[in-house]
Amino acid sequence: MAILYLVPNVLAEGDWQHVMPAQVYSILTETRYFIVENIRTARRFMKQVNREIDIDECTFFEINKRTQMQDLPRFLKPLVDGNDVAVISEAGCPGVADPGADVVRMAHQRSFKVVPIVGPSSILLALMASGLNGQNFAFKGYLPVKPNERSKEIAALEKRIRSEKQTQIFIETPYRNNNLISDLLKTCSPSTLLCIAANITSEKEYIATKTIQDWKGNTPDLHKQPVIFLLGN
Known part of the structure:
Protein backbone atom coordinates (compact mmCIF):
# COMPACT_ATOMS: atom_id res chain seq x y z
CA MET A 1 0.00 0.00 0.00
CA ALA A 2 1.27 3.47 -0.89
CA ILE A 3 2.12 5.72 2.06
CA LEU A 4 1.69 9.42 2.70
CA TYR A 5 4.78 10.42 4.69
CA LEU A 6 4.75 13.59 6.77
CA VAL A 7 8.33 14.83 6.72
CA PRO A 8 9.37 17.72 8.99
CA ASN A 9 11.75 20.42 7.86
CA VAL A 10 14.51 22.07 9.86
CA LEU A 11 13.74 25.21 11.87
CA ALA A 12 17.18 26.77 11.41
CA GLU A 13 20.44 26.41 9.51
CA GLY A 14 22.65 23.52 10.58
CA ASP A 15 23.03 19.76 10.30
CA TRP A 16 19.59 18.20 9.77
CA GLN A 17 20.78 15.03 11.51
CA HIS A 18 20.94 16.91 14.80
CA VAL A 19 17.16 17.33 14.86
CA MET A 20 15.73 14.48 12.76
CA PRO A 21 16.08 10.70 12.43
CA ALA A 22 18.09 8.97 9.70
CA GLN A 23 14.79 7.66 8.28
CA VAL A 24 14.33 11.06 6.60
CA TYR A 25 17.26 10.27 4.30
CA SER A 26 15.71 7.12 2.86
CA ILE A 27 12.24 8.62 2.51
CA LEU A 28 13.41 11.69 0.61
CA THR A 29 15.81 9.64 -1.50
CA GLU A 30 13.30 7.00 -2.54
CA THR A 31 10.16 9.13 -2.93
CA ARG A 32 9.41 10.87 -6.21
CA TYR A 33 6.22 12.78 -5.39
CA PHE A 34 6.13 15.66 -2.92
CA ILE A 35 3.50 18.01 -1.54
CA VAL A 36 5.22 21.14 -0.27
CA GLU A 37 4.44 24.66 0.87
CA ASN A 38 7.31 26.16 -1.11
CA ILE A 39 9.06 24.25 -3.90
CA ARG A 40 12.35 26.13 -3.69
CA THR A 41 12.63 25.61 0.08
CA ALA A 42 11.75 21.93 -0.25
CA ARG A 43 14.30 21.34 -3.01
CA ARG A 44 17.02 23.02 -0.95
CA PHE A 45 16.17 20.87 2.09
CA MET A 46 16.20 17.68 0.01
CA LYS A 47 19.63 18.51 -1.40
CA GLN A 48 20.87 19.19 2.11
CA VAL A 49 19.76 15.70 3.16
CA ASN A 50 21.15 13.97 0.05
CA ARG A 51 22.98 15.81 -2.71
CA GLU A 52 22.53 12.80 -5.01
CA ILE A 53 18.74 13.20 -5.23
CA ASP A 54 17.78 13.92 -8.83
CA ILE A 55 15.41 16.82 -8.28
CA ASP A 56 14.43 16.90 -11.96
CA GLU A 57 13.00 13.39 -11.61
CA CYS A 58 10.71 14.51 -8.79
CA THR A 59 7.20 15.92 -9.07
CA PHE A 60 6.15 18.73 -6.72
CA PHE A 61 2.66 19.89 -5.79
CA GLU A 62 2.53 23.22 -3.97
CA ILE A 63 0.04 23.69 -1.15
CA ASN A 64 -0.43 27.10 0.43
CA LYS A 65 -3.11 29.71 1.09
CA ARG A 66 -3.77 30.03 -2.65
CA THR A 67 -4.43 26.30 -3.12
CA GLN A 68 -8.05 25.35 -3.75
CA MET A 69 -9.65 22.29 -2.14
CA GLN A 70 -10.51 20.96 -5.59
CA ASP A 71 -6.76 20.74 -6.31
CA LEU A 72 -6.06 18.24 -3.52
CA PRO A 73 -7.32 15.06 -5.24
CA ARG A 74 -4.75 15.69 -7.98
CA PHE A 75 -2.03 15.93 -5.34
CA LEU A 76 -3.02 12.49 -4.03
CA LYS A 77 -3.28 10.84 -7.45
CA PRO A 78 0.21 9.27 -7.11
CA LEU A 79 -1.07 7.39 -4.03
CA VAL A 80 -3.95 6.03 -6.09
CA ASP A 81 -1.39 4.80 -8.62
CA GLY A 82 0.62 3.04 -5.89
CA ASN A 83 3.38 5.62 -5.37
CA ASP A 84 4.48 6.98 -2.00
CA VAL A 85 4.07 10.71 -1.43
CA ALA A 86 5.90 12.91 1.08
CA VAL A 87 4.49 16.11 2.55
CA ILE A 88 7.29 18.52 3.51
CA SER A 89 6.62 21.49 5.75
CA GLU A 90 8.16 24.90 5.15
CA ALA A 91 9.63 24.61 8.66
CA GLY A 92 8.82 22.26 11.50
CA CYS A 93 6.16 19.56 11.27
CA PRO A 94 3.56 19.15 8.51
CA GLY A 95 -0.02 19.68 9.61
CA VAL A 96 0.91 21.67 12.73
CA ALA A 97 0.28 25.35 12.04
CA ASP A 98 0.74 24.25 8.45
CA PRO A 99 -1.57 23.90 5.41
CA GLY A 100 -0.66 20.22 5.00
CA ALA A 101 -3.48 19.22 7.34
CA ASP A 102 -6.04 19.37 4.51
CA VAL A 103 -4.09 16.82 2.48
CA VAL A 104 -3.74 14.52 5.48
CA ARG A 105 -7.48 14.69 6.19
CA MET A 106 -8.29 13.75 2.59
CA ALA A 107 -5.80 10.87 2.71
CA HIS A 108 -7.59 9.47 5.75
CA GLN A 109 -10.96 9.85 4.04
CA ARG A 110 -9.60 7.73 1.18
CA SER A 111 -8.09 5.15 3.57
CA PHE A 112 -4.45 5.75 2.64
CA LYS A 113 -1.80 5.00 5.24
CA VAL A 114 -0.39 8.16 6.88
CA VAL A 115 3.02 7.98 8.57
CA PRO A 116 4.32 10.95 10.61
CA ILE A 117 8.10 11.26 10.92
CA VAL A 118 9.73 12.56 14.08
CA GLY A 119 11.08 16.11 13.80
CA PRO A 120 11.33 19.54 15.36
CA SER A 121 8.20 21.48 16.28
Missing part, protein backbone atom coordinates in the same frame (compact mmCIF):
# COMPACT_ATOMS: atom_id res chain seq x y z
CA SER A 122 8.90 25.00 17.50
CA ILE A 123 5.60 24.95 19.39
CA LEU A 124 6.40 21.82 21.41
CA LEU A 125 10.09 22.64 21.86
CA ALA A 126 9.15 26.07 23.23
CA LEU A 127 6.59 24.51 25.57
CA MET A 128 9.12 21.94 26.78
CA ALA A 129 11.66 24.64 27.57
CA SER A 130 9.24 27.17 29.05
CA GLY A 131 8.57 25.61 32.44
CA LEU A 132 4.86 26.40 31.92
CA ASN A 133 1.97 23.94 32.19
CA GLY A 134 2.45 21.19 29.60
CA GLN A 135 -0.63 19.26 30.75
CA ASN A 136 -3.11 21.84 29.48
CA PHE A 137 -2.18 24.20 26.68
CA ALA A 138 -3.55 25.78 23.50
CA PHE A 139 -1.90 27.07 20.37
CA LYS A 140 -3.68 30.22 19.19
CA GLY A 141 -1.73 30.95 16.01
CA TYR A 142 -1.59 34.65 15.18
CA LEU A 143 -3.25 37.26 17.38
CA PRO A 144 -5.23 40.14 15.79
CA VAL A 145 -3.17 42.78 14.02
CA LYS A 146 -5.13 45.85 15.17
CA PRO A 147 -3.79 47.04 18.56
CA ASN A 148 -7.17 47.34 20.29
CA GLU A 149 -8.31 43.91 19.12
CA ARG A 150 -4.95 42.39 20.01
CA SER A 151 -5.07 43.82 23.55
CA LYS A 152 -8.57 42.38 24.02
CA GLU A 153 -7.39 38.98 22.83
CA ILE A 154 -4.38 39.08 25.16
CA ALA A 155 -6.70 39.89 28.09
CA ALA A 156 -8.94 36.97 27.10
CA LEU A 157 -5.95 34.61 26.94
CA GLU A 158 -4.78 35.74 30.35
CA LYS A 159 -8.26 35.07 31.73
CA ARG A 160 -8.06 31.48 30.48
CA ILE A 161 -4.69 31.11 32.15
CA ARG A 162 -6.28 32.04 35.47
CA SER A 163 -9.54 30.10 35.10
CA GLU A 164 -8.32 26.94 33.38
CA LYS A 165 -4.58 26.87 34.21
CA GLN A 166 -4.07 26.62 30.46
CA THR A 167 -0.80 27.74 28.87
CA GLN A 168 -1.44 29.99 25.86
CA ILE A 169 0.94 29.69 22.88
CA PHE A 170 0.98 32.06 19.91
CA ILE A 171 3.16 33.55 17.20
CA GLU A 172 3.52 36.81 15.31
CA THR A 173 4.75 37.96 11.92
CA PRO A 174 8.49 38.48 12.61
CA TYR A 175 8.52 42.21 11.84
CA ARG A 176 5.78 42.77 14.45
CA ASN A 177 7.43 40.82 17.29
CA ASN A 178 8.54 43.88 19.22
CA ASN A 179 5.08 45.47 18.96
CA LEU A 180 3.50 42.32 20.33
CA ILE A 181 5.91 42.21 23.26
CA SER A 182 5.09 45.84 24.03
CA ASP A 183 1.36 45.04 24.08
CA LEU A 184 1.92 42.01 26.31
CA LEU A 185 3.81 44.13 28.83
CA LYS A 186 1.09 46.79 28.81
CA THR A 187 -1.87 44.40 29.04
CA CYS A 188 -0.86 41.50 31.26
CA SER A 189 -0.71 41.34 35.03
CA PRO A 190 2.80 41.87 36.50
CA SER A 191 2.77 38.31 37.92
CA THR A 192 1.84 36.56 34.66
CA LEU A 193 4.66 34.47 33.20
CA LEU A 194 5.83 35.14 29.66
CA CYS A 195 8.18 32.80 27.82
CA ILE A 196 9.95 34.13 24.74
CA ALA A 197 11.50 31.40 22.58
CA ALA A 198 13.43 32.66 19.55
CA ASN A 199 15.54 30.99 16.86
CA ILE A 200 14.88 27.52 18.26
CA THR A 201 17.54 24.88 17.37
CA SER A 202 19.89 27.53 15.92
CA GLU A 203 23.17 28.81 17.31
CA LYS A 204 21.31 32.00 18.27
CA GLU A 205 18.63 30.15 20.22
CA TYR A 206 17.14 32.26 22.99
CA ILE A 207 14.57 30.91 25.47
CA ALA A 208 13.66 32.66 28.71
CA THR A 209 10.64 32.68 31.04
CA LYS A 210 10.05 35.62 33.37
CA THR A 211 7.16 37.49 34.94
CA ILE A 212 5.78 40.43 33.00
CA GLN A 213 7.22 42.67 35.70
CA ASP A 214 10.70 41.22 35.24
CA TRP A 215 10.51 41.59 31.45
CA LYS A 216 9.79 45.32 31.64
CA GLY A 217 12.82 47.33 30.60
CA ASN A 218 14.68 44.11 29.81
CA THR A 219 13.29 42.68 26.57
CA PRO A 220 15.45 41.48 23.66
CA ASP A 221 15.19 42.96 20.17
CA LEU A 222 13.38 40.26 18.19
CA HIS A 223 12.65 42.19 15.00
CA LYS A 224 12.40 39.80 12.02
CA GLN A 225 13.30 36.73 14.08
CA PRO A 226 11.23 33.51 14.38
CA VAL A 227 9.65 33.57 17.83
CA ILE A 228 7.14 31.55 19.85
CA PHE A 229 5.36 33.29 22.75
CA LEU A 230 3.84 31.52 25.75
CA LEU A 231 1.78 32.92 28.60
CA GLY A 232 1.14 31.03 31.84
CA ASN A 233 1.20 31.18 35.60
Whole structure:
Protein backbone atom coordinates (compact mmCIF):
# COMPACT_ATOMS: atom_id res chain seq x y z
CA MET A 1 0.00 0.00 0.00
CA ALA A 2 1.27 3.47 -0.89
CA ILE A 3 2.12 5.72 2.06
CA LEU A 4 1.69 9.42 2.70
CA TYR A 5 4.78 10.42 4.69
CA LEU A 6 4.75 13.59 6.77
CA VAL A 7 8.33 14.83 6.72
CA PRO A 8 9.37 17.72 8.99
CA ASN A 9 11.75 20.42 7.86
CA VAL A 10 14.51 22.07 9.86
CA LEU A 11 13.74 25.21 11.87
CA ALA A 12 17.18 26.77 11.41
CA GLU A 13 20.44 26.41 9.51
CA GLY A 14 22.65 23.52 10.58
CA ASP A 15 23.03 19.76 10.30
CA TRP A 16 19.59 18.20 9.77
CA GLN A 17 20.78 15.03 11.51
CA HIS A 18 20.94 16.91 14.80
CA VAL A 19 17.16 17.33 14.86
CA MET A 20 15.73 14.48 12.76
CA PRO A 21 16.08 10.70 12.43
CA ALA A 22 18.09 8.97 9.70
CA GLN A 23 14.79 7.66 8.28
CA VAL A 24 14.33 11.06 6.60
CA TYR A 25 17.26 10.27 4.30
CA SER A 26 15.71 7.12 2.86
CA ILE A 27 12.24 8.62 2.51
CA LEU A 28 13.41 11.69 0.61
CA THR A 29 15.81 9.64 -1.50
CA GLU A 30 13.30 7.00 -2.54
CA THR A 31 10.16 9.13 -2.93
CA ARG A 32 9.41 10.87 -6.21
CA TYR A 33 6.22 12.78 -5.39
CA PHE A 34 6.13 15.66 -2.92
CA ILE A 35 3.50 18.01 -1.54
CA VAL A 36 5.22 21.14 -0.27
CA GLU A 37 4.44 24.66 0.87
CA ASN A 38 7.31 26.16 -1.11
CA ILE A 39 9.06 24.25 -3.90
CA ARG A 40 12.35 26.13 -3.69
CA THR A 41 12.63 25.61 0.08
CA ALA A 42 11.75 21.93 -0.25
CA ARG A 43 14.30 21.34 -3.01
CA ARG A 44 17.02 23.02 -0.95
CA PHE A 45 16.17 20.87 2.09
CA MET A 46 16.20 17.68 0.01
CA LYS A 47 19.63 18.51 -1.40
CA GLN A 48 20.87 19.19 2.11
CA VAL A 49 19.76 15.70 3.16
CA ASN A 50 21.15 13.97 0.05
CA ARG A 51 22.98 15.81 -2.71
CA GLU A 52 22.53 12.80 -5.01
CA ILE A 53 18.74 13.20 -5.23
CA ASP A 54 17.78 13.92 -8.83
CA ILE A 55 15.41 16.82 -8.28
CA ASP A 56 14.43 16.90 -11.96
CA GLU A 57 13.00 13.39 -11.61
CA CYS A 58 10.71 14.51 -8.79
CA THR A 59 7.20 15.92 -9.07
CA PHE A 60 6.15 18.73 -6.72
CA PHE A 61 2.66 19.89 -5.79
CA GLU A 62 2.53 23.22 -3.97
CA ILE A 63 0.04 23.69 -1.15
CA ASN A 64 -0.43 27.10 0.43
CA LYS A 65 -3.11 29.71 1.09
CA ARG A 66 -3.77 30.03 -2.65
CA THR A 67 -4.43 26.30 -3.12
CA GLN A 68 -8.05 25.35 -3.75
CA MET A 69 -9.65 22.29 -2.14
CA GLN A 70 -10.51 20.96 -5.59
CA ASP A 71 -6.76 20.74 -6.31
CA LEU A 72 -6.06 18.24 -3.52
CA PRO A 73 -7.32 15.06 -5.24
CA ARG A 74 -4.75 15.69 -7.98
CA PHE A 75 -2.03 15.93 -5.34
CA LEU A 76 -3.02 12.49 -4.03
CA LYS A 77 -3.28 10.84 -7.45
CA PRO A 78 0.21 9.27 -7.11
CA LEU A 79 -1.07 7.39 -4.03
CA VAL A 80 -3.95 6.03 -6.09
CA ASP A 81 -1.39 4.80 -8.62
CA GLY A 82 0.62 3.04 -5.89
CA ASN A 83 3.38 5.62 -5.37
CA ASP A 84 4.48 6.98 -2.00
CA VAL A 85 4.07 10.71 -1.43
CA ALA A 86 5.90 12.91 1.08
CA VAL A 87 4.49 16.11 2.55
CA ILE A 88 7.29 18.52 3.51
CA SER A 89 6.62 21.49 5.75
CA GLU A 90 8.16 24.90 5.15
CA ALA A 91 9.63 24.61 8.66
CA GLY A 92 8.82 22.26 11.50
CA CYS A 93 6.16 19.56 11.27
CA PRO A 94 3.56 19.15 8.51
CA GLY A 95 -0.02 19.68 9.61
CA VAL A 96 0.91 21.67 12.73
CA ALA A 97 0.28 25.35 12.04
CA ASP A 98 0.74 24.25 8.45
CA PRO A 99 -1.57 23.90 5.41
CA GLY A 100 -0.66 20.22 5.00
CA ALA A 101 -3.48 19.22 7.34
CA ASP A 102 -6.04 19.37 4.51
CA VAL A 103 -4.09 16.82 2.48
CA VAL A 104 -3.74 14.52 5.48
CA ARG A 105 -7.48 14.69 6.19
CA MET A 106 -8.29 13.75 2.59
CA ALA A 107 -5.80 10.87 2.71
CA HIS A 108 -7.59 9.47 5.75
CA GLN A 109 -10.96 9.85 4.04
CA ARG A 110 -9.60 7.73 1.18
CA SER A 111 -8.09 5.15 3.57
CA PHE A 112 -4.45 5.75 2.64
CA LYS A 113 -1.80 5.00 5.24
CA VAL A 114 -0.39 8.16 6.88
CA VAL A 115 3.02 7.98 8.57
CA PRO A 116 4.32 10.95 10.61
CA ILE A 117 8.10 11.26 10.92
CA VAL A 118 9.73 12.56 14.08
CA GLY A 119 11.08 16.11 13.80
CA PRO A 120 11.33 19.54 15.36
CA SER A 121 8.20 21.48 16.28
CA SER A 122 8.90 25.00 17.50
CA ILE A 123 5.60 24.95 19.39
CA LEU A 124 6.40 21.82 21.41
CA LEU A 125 10.09 22.64 21.86
CA ALA A 126 9.15 26.07 23.23
CA LEU A 127 6.59 24.51 25.57
CA MET A 128 9.12 21.94 26.78
CA ALA A 129 11.66 24.64 27.57
CA SER A 130 9.24 27.17 29.05
CA GLY A 131 8.57 25.61 32.44
CA LEU A 132 4.86 26.40 31.92
CA ASN A 133 1.97 23.94 32.19
CA GLY A 134 2.45 21.19 29.60
CA GLN A 135 -0.63 19.26 30.75
CA ASN A 136 -3.11 21.84 29.48
CA PHE A 137 -2.18 24.20 26.68
CA ALA A 138 -3.55 25.78 23.50
CA PHE A 139 -1.90 27.07 20.37
CA LYS A 140 -3.68 30.22 19.19
CA GLY A 141 -1.73 30.95 16.01
CA TYR A 142 -1.59 34.65 15.18
CA LEU A 143 -3.25 37.26 17.38
CA PRO A 144 -5.23 40.14 15.79
CA VAL A 145 -3.17 42.78 14.02
CA LYS A 146 -5.13 45.85 15.17
CA PRO A 147 -3.79 47.04 18.56
CA ASN A 148 -7.17 47.34 20.29
CA GLU A 149 -8.31 43.91 19.12
CA ARG A 150 -4.95 42.39 20.01
CA SER A 151 -5.07 43.82 23.55
CA LYS A 152 -8.57 42.38 24.02
CA GLU A 153 -7.39 38.98 22.83
CA ILE A 154 -4.38 39.08 25.16
CA ALA A 155 -6.70 39.89 28.09
CA ALA A 156 -8.94 36.97 27.10
CA LEU A 157 -5.95 34.61 26.94
CA GLU A 158 -4.78 35.74 30.35
CA LYS A 159 -8.26 35.07 31.73
CA ARG A 160 -8.06 31.48 30.48
CA ILE A 161 -4.69 31.11 32.15
CA ARG A 162 -6.28 32.04 35.47
CA SER A 163 -9.54 30.10 35.10
CA GLU A 164 -8.32 26.94 33.38
CA LYS A 165 -4.58 26.87 34.21
CA GLN A 166 -4.07 26.62 30.46
CA THR A 167 -0.80 27.74 28.87
CA GLN A 168 -1.44 29.99 25.86
CA ILE A 169 0.94 29.69 22.88
CA PHE A 170 0.98 32.06 19.91
CA ILE A 171 3.16 33.55 17.20
CA GLU A 172 3.52 36.81 15.31
CA THR A 173 4.75 37.96 11.92
CA PRO A 174 8.49 38.48 12.61
CA TYR A 175 8.52 42.21 11.84
CA ARG A 176 5.78 42.77 14.45
CA ASN A 177 7.43 40.82 17.29
CA ASN A 178 8.54 43.88 19.22
CA ASN A 179 5.08 45.47 18.96
CA LEU A 180 3.50 42.32 20.33
CA ILE A 181 5.91 42.21 23.26
CA SER A 182 5.09 45.84 24.03
CA ASP A 183 1.36 45.04 24.08
CA LEU A 184 1.92 42.01 26.31
CA LEU A 185 3.81 44.13 28.83
CA LYS A 186 1.09 46.79 28.81
CA THR A 187 -1.87 44.40 29.04
CA CYS A 188 -0.86 41.50 31.26
CA SER A 189 -0.71 41.34 35.03
CA PRO A 190 2.80 41.87 36.50
CA SER A 191 2.77 38.31 37.92
CA THR A 192 1.84 36.56 34.66
CA LEU A 193 4.66 34.47 33.20
CA LEU A 194 5.83 35.14 29.66
CA CYS A 195 8.18 32.80 27.82
CA ILE A 196 9.95 34.13 24.74
CA ALA A 197 11.50 31.40 22.58
CA ALA A 198 13.43 32.66 19.55
CA ASN A 199 15.54 30.99 16.86
CA ILE A 200 14.88 27.52 18.26
CA THR A 201 17.54 24.88 17.37
CA SER A 202 19.89 27.53 15.92
CA GLU A 203 23.17 28.81 17.31
CA LYS A 204 21.31 32.00 18.27
CA GLU A 205 18.63 30.15 20.22
CA TYR A 206 17.14 32.26 22.99
CA ILE A 207 14.57 30.91 25.47
CA ALA A 208 13.66 32.66 28.71
CA THR A 209 10.64 32.68 31.04
CA LYS A 210 10.05 35.62 33.37
CA THR A 211 7.16 37.49 34.94
CA ILE A 212 5.78 40.43 33.00
CA GLN A 213 7.22 42.67 35.70
CA ASP A 214 10.70 41.22 35.24
CA TRP A 215 10.51 41.59 31.45
CA LYS A 216 9.79 45.32 31.64
CA GLY A 217 12.82 47.33 30.60
CA ASN A 218 14.68 44.11 29.81
CA THR A 219 13.29 42.68 26.57
CA PRO A 220 15.45 41.48 23.66
CA ASP A 221 15.19 42.96 20.17
CA LEU A 222 13.38 40.26 18.19
CA HIS A 223 12.65 42.19 15.00
CA LYS A 224 12.40 39.80 12.02
CA GLN A 225 13.30 36.73 14.08
CA PRO A 226 11.23 33.51 14.38
CA VAL A 227 9.65 33.57 17.83
CA ILE A 228 7.14 31.55 19.85
CA PHE A 229 5.36 33.29 22.75
CA LEU A 230 3.84 31.52 25.75
CA LEU A 231 1.78 32.92 28.60
CA GLY A 232 1.14 31.03 31.84
CA ASN A 233 1.20 31.18 35.60
